[in-house]
Amino acid sequence: AQSVSQHNHHVILSEAASLELGCNYSYGGTVNLFWYVQYPGQHLQLLLKYFSGDPLVKGIKGFEAEFIKSKFSFNLRKPSVQWSDTAEYFCAAGSSNTGKLIFGQGTTLQVKP
Amino acid sequence: DTGVSQDPRHKITKRGQNVTFRCDPISEHNRLYWYRQTLGQGPEFLTYFQNEAQLEKSRLLSDRFSAERPKGSFSTLEIQRTEQGDSAMYLCASSFSQSSYNEQFFGPGTRLTVL
16 A cells, blocks of 8 residues: 655754654655645645655755665755744655655644744 | 635535535646645545546545536536535645656645534
């Protein structure tokens, strides 16, 4: 069965702390991987994506993620978080054919100023 | 605003009533997706269209749910005989199938509350 699992449901950090959010997926066939972010009161926005090639992908606002095929993981990282990074983060796996996305449960990140 | 739009943004209804939501995708996008999101969970896929054809439906989509995209542009999602368990955020997303990565752009959602 296709699934995406996010390890942390709620993370609280102080500004300037480093962030790593875990994501593991189970997916047959060719998979595309995404991180979406939802800021308070806003709709889902794409943070970054992986399709092929360099397993370390960089996204907007200083975020990056590493695809580790052997571990079926796609963890999100940021060296130094800001208060404005407070949001909900969703990892998703998508079919390269249909584009249909399977989302994880989401991680709420709270950054304290 | 050239993003994905959804109408209404909020809907409160009584159990047993029918409701219909509308989604207007980004104009050049030929794919349109519906997802449902409940509190504390990620969005769950419901169905998707390529142009006017509905190509896949989730098992979550009971026979009380129907979606259409008659002219390959906007789409409607109807829920008949609503139940309290239908209370959720209904999200629409669109994409262009010919792009290299089929990125989906999401609308703001319609929040349904069934009393």
